[in-house]
Amino acid sequence: MAASSVAALSLLLVLPLNSTLFLQSPCLSDNFYGHYKLADSTVGIFKVSTPECIEDSQTRFSVSQATTLVNPPIGSSLLWLEQEAVDDALLQTEPFTPSSFYDSVLGLESTGANGQSVLHLGDNEQRILFSSEQAILVAMRPQAALEVDTILPRFWRSTLLPESPSTYRVVSDDAVEPVRRVLETLRFNPDIASVVNNISLPQIRQDIRFLTGEDGESGILSRHSFTTGALTAAAWIKKNIEESGANCRLELFLEGFAPNVICRYSATKETNDTIIISGHYDSRGSFGSARAPGGDDDGSGTTGILSIARTIGRKKILFHKNVELVTFAGEEQGLLGSRAYARELRAQNASVILMIQADMTAYRRAQEPLQLGLPERIGTPEVTQLIANVSALYSPELRVGYSGACCSDHQSFWEQGFPASQVFERAGPIVDPMYHNSGDLSDREGFDFNQLYAIAKVQFASVLHTAGFEFAAED
Template sequence: MEARETSQEPLLSPSPLEVEVLYQSPDALLVSVPPEDAYSLDLVLPRFWKSTILPSSPTTYFPVPYEDVEPIRRVLEKLRFNPDIAASVNILDIEQMKSDVRFLTGEDDESGIESRHSFTSGARVAAEWIKMRIEESGAECELWSFMDGFSPDVICRYKPVVPSDTRVIISAHYDSRGSFGRTRAPGGDDDGSGTTSLLAIARAIGRKGIKFHTNVELIAFSGEEQGRLGSIGYARKLKEEGEKIALVVQADMLAYRAPDEPLQLGLPETIGTPEAAQLVANISGLYSRELTVGYTAACCSDHQSFYDLGYPGTQVFERAGPIADPMYHNSGDLSERPGFSFDQLYGISKVQFATLLHVAGFEFSS
């Protein structure tokens, strides 16, 4: 299938925004826009630009406490190959992944989804569908509304079989962005790939009858493309309630493989907990040795919302180095195109799942 922009497609936001430029550099802009336009600024930005809404008052930065990283260090120190974990991660189903991502992009011609932009009906269809699929694995899910007008976060929880006062979060964002606001925003790689990974992990949990020793949440966030709004809202809620988080692993863009490059796993150079990134790298060597592990400056996905509040977190990404996907933030971001690699998506999904099992602790239901 040829992936290209269609100039005849109508725009989501046909009227130009009223923008006042306050500061400009070669790679950044500080602008003032009317409040009603702030949440749709992404519709008129070039594809490599991302918007962040500045708070109206100063915010407090919370460093991750040393003692909160200690559980990750203990897992690192004791990390060994576990055949039960290998057997669990190896049942992830590539054919089902293909079906899931095609539903989310609308390529299956059945879902009717043309866009998963945060304000669209397609995003709400996707949210309901994601919720139902993860519930089938035994999780309890809710559609959590964080802001009027936005599609909700999909928050799914597995209750532990032993008392626990902390949780492990595996997340992605299901909202998407097209070409300068074109109505077609399939988001196959960004971030249908990460969302598909969540679904694959949930299906494997259900098939294997896995029960966790820690609270586990699989979360598909909305509002990421407008500045991580869905994850910021949920992270703040947990912080205000005094909830503990052992680890957050965000999956954002897992499937694009540049020509002549090996299958890869990219870890964040800056934003995230170094010990968490090292744990993910070491686990990759145990369960997905086909992946070449490196570091990337690609940043600012939903794990940052938790990291900024003092929670340990990291991200998994599709390559070392900068973003290379030519369909990034493009209406041609489909799964049926050159470079979209389900083998890479499968490999990184195994790493996420294995990380969850090692950190959360588990057993099989009898």
């Protein structure tokens, strides 16, 4: 299995998000390891390897702003662990401390049911480089780092730092200009309303039961990125989206992981511009359980993408710009599938003018209205505004607001300078009691198909307004 090894680092800096200062310093902008959540703030991690760069960083950031970390063990992988934005009442049901995590990693040996995964961390060499109540940076042996999500408390998430640093980027004015033009001219379009209202709610119910294994026929026990269930899901997603007229491929990004499913509808006009909408089809279950149905996280976003594809085929839609429907794997291990694809597109100098990720769109707490949550921090403001405005036109039943729940696969594209944002189920923190739990099924209290449907309409309408479209002539 490919390792994300970190070698020959001098120092690591954990710095509060400040794009202006990051871009002004080549020492930082050329040695970027990503954005990470720290409590209610966002930080960047950078490598500094020369005395000049160390001095430059000290000049730009005060001691109180910067956290300086020592060189991790050679050959290890770096893993950022963070507490998610979860409702306080839910968080108190499973308290967690860094020391308890450290002890569990040292002593754990677990074998997954049906031979789907094997985890042995008893001989793990590791080192905690940074620790707070809500975040940890740890150096681990590469194999353990890839599997640590299976032992994390469910309200914590892990992100594997890249094998090598990249260039720090922001979404430029030129990159966001196409979205601004759509915002300026956005009006209700009855043809778009007719298309998005054609999404089939019964089909959504059927699709999600296949992905969770609730239908009793798919045989899917788990869609964890290392399982055969994930491979079954990937092949099934590819087949169904291909039937709508897209060209699809399964793209591997790390040895041992299920692939990304990348489907493309080529433009009818001459253009390099591409719009991407996505979800992640991998899942995470309860500690010690082989079952990971992932109904809400993120069967909801994935079936939303499938419902859009089926409607494209049924309505015989042709796009004026290229449109990609993507379902990622490796999200639960730290956005690994989307990171690989976003980097690939950046290396190609691709023109991605809009990216919208759907992650967890179906859970609704009792007595709360249907909602649409938008990212507070990580994302392009113009894209977020476009989503909000489109929602008012085509799904006015949704109460729109901001959520601190962060971050899904849109972050990978945003970090590469592509305009990107996310749609989520709630204007506020996570409240789903089955979050990262083996009980995350669709047949349960709070799983709201109407909310999933309404949010899928918003994602689809955003594509239709941005890409432009026509209906194919009848045979």
